[in-house]
Amino acid sequence: MTSRRWDVPSPRVVVPVVVAVVQALLVLGPALGGGVAVTHDMAWSPDPRWTPFVLGLDTPAPRAVPSDAVVVLLGKVVGASLAQHLVLLTILVGLALGTCALLDELLPRVGVAGLVAAAVAAVWNPFVSERLAVGQWAVVLGLAALPWGMRAALRVVRHGTSPYAVAPALVCAAVGGGNSLLLVGGTVLAVLVSGAVVVRSRRVLAAAGAAVVMCLGLAAAWALPALTASPVADTAGVRAFAPVADGPLGVVVSLLGGGGFWNTGAHPEPRAQVLIALTSALLATAGVAAAVVVGWRGRGRPGVLLAVPVVVCWALLLLSLGGPAEGVWEAVVTRLPGGGLLRDSQKLLAVWVVLAATGLGVLTDRAVRLVPAGLVGPVLGLLVGLPLVLSPQLVWGIGGRLDAVTVPDDYRAGLSEVSTLPPGDVGLLPWSQYRRYAWNDSRVSLTLAPRMVDRVVLFDDSLPLRSGTVAGESPRAAAVSERIRDGVAPVQALAVEGVRYVAAELGGAQDVDTQALRASGRVVVDRPSLLVVDTGSTTGPGVPEATEPSGAVLVGWGVTLLTALLLVARRAAPEIARKLPTGLLRSRP
Amino acid sequence: MTPALAAIGSVITGAVLALFTIIGGVSAISPDANAPAKSEAVVIYDAP
Structure with missing residues (x-):
């Protein structure tokens, strides 16, 4: 008789998982009740149906593709309400744990305190608050997939893992559509290309090429129809979607703190306080600096690799703020094919937000190791608690923004x-x-x-x-x-x-x-x-x-589905090949 | 580190956190979030 021994999971695993789940429940709170939460862009149908809109058949730029089709599929299996609960919970839990995983890649011996601080900071920030307040769950999905993508890209550069290591993060991001794929794909590409330069490796450069192919394949469902339809972008949207200050200290400080969303109606009230706006900006900046510095040296120089997407994101953000470069930005957004994806530029801050949370984990880990034993509790409380008190509006449905209702x-x-x-x-x-x-x-x-x-x-x-x-x-x-x-x-x-x-x-x-x-x-x-x-x-x-799907729609969907299936199969195949013989040997006739 | 110093540290930390919570939490309470304005003829996407 064989017996299976279960190892007791390490506190480094259990504690962050518990924290991630509990805080996701705390944030979503009323949205997890009976019915569906419907707010701004989150028009969640209580009756899952593959309508022409859901499939992108009747619109020149199908923004809801393929996110709506995926939630319809999930809704048909478990029901719309449970599907929404699962999606939102998975996003927030995945975001917290992904940040922990990235921290573990940067600082392999990081303690529980650092992991918890990173998990909390990843979720309790203005970026998550402002995007969730207007129901942009697909952008938050991109944010959640981002640390996993960054970690996978770092591992390709540093440890020579397969180029397909980035595939799970890209596939998850692709579910969210253009915005989330842009966040993850762009960052992964920046890390891989800079990694190829840093370690002077053709293998890493080839991995970057493979990532481009994966992104193109996964984007086809919405990109092909949009590119063939060439919808005309309104130049008024360029100014309307530019980042704006969500506090009294100006737009740059707002962005440094992880806020600055263009939609002023979504701005959290607490950020009107100078103390809160300034503290969150300083905390995030210190976090990013810590993450970059801790990885500046070491194998593959991960700090350098992570700094590259941050610099790119800030360059684009500053360009989008207007001023002398306003004309250049307008041309990029309205004339460049696919440039419309950059119109809402504040979302590019996602990489800053993830690194800020990761770096806060680094700072917390260092702090609890350095301070005298008697001060560990207070220091830990301060560093873990600060993100909570800087974004208190997130608790229990963002001040009533997220609440499940019965249609x-x-x-x-x-x-x-x-x-x-x-x-x-x-x-x-x-x-x-x-x-x-x-x-x-x-x-x-x-x-x-x-x-x-x-x-x-x-x-x-x-x-x-x-x-x-x-x-x-x-x-x-x-x-x-x-x-x-x-x-x-x-x-x-x-x-x-x-x-x-x-x-x-x-x-x-x-x-x-x-x-x-x-x-x-x-x-x-x-x-x-x-x-x-x-x-x-x-x-x-x-x-x-309008009534018949165009060739671009059909080909786009076909390419995306095929790419996703191939990537999933490619990732799953080695695992199956490894486990199947063992399973067959263990099974009894 | 003496217990007295540790206690003082804890009190200061607690006071700072409480201050943030009160300032942030109180201002975050919005009894009528995202409510329609009386003059709203078309639903404005970025209404407060």
């Missing part, structure tokens, strides 16, 4: 009925993509309809901001908007575009002329929260392109 059955049933109607595009009113659903405590959010109706849904994809409106990318939507501005009624403006059904979401903050809508055709769905009218219109200039 009314009436609304869900109405949108399901629309999916079963005879073929035809759906135009969405009110003519704006943002809502303040009464059942969602009037939080700002994207409309759920394009993610819930299995039809091409035409909606106004422009972005209304306090500073003005940033134009969208859909030519059909732009044509409708222009007609409405010229005084044409929304229903007629939509009908010209060949929209057969006009669906009005009711009960929100915005009014819809339901009387005119009812008079415009045959009412096919009539519910308190949804009114849908069949206008009978089936012809229009945008219909042929």
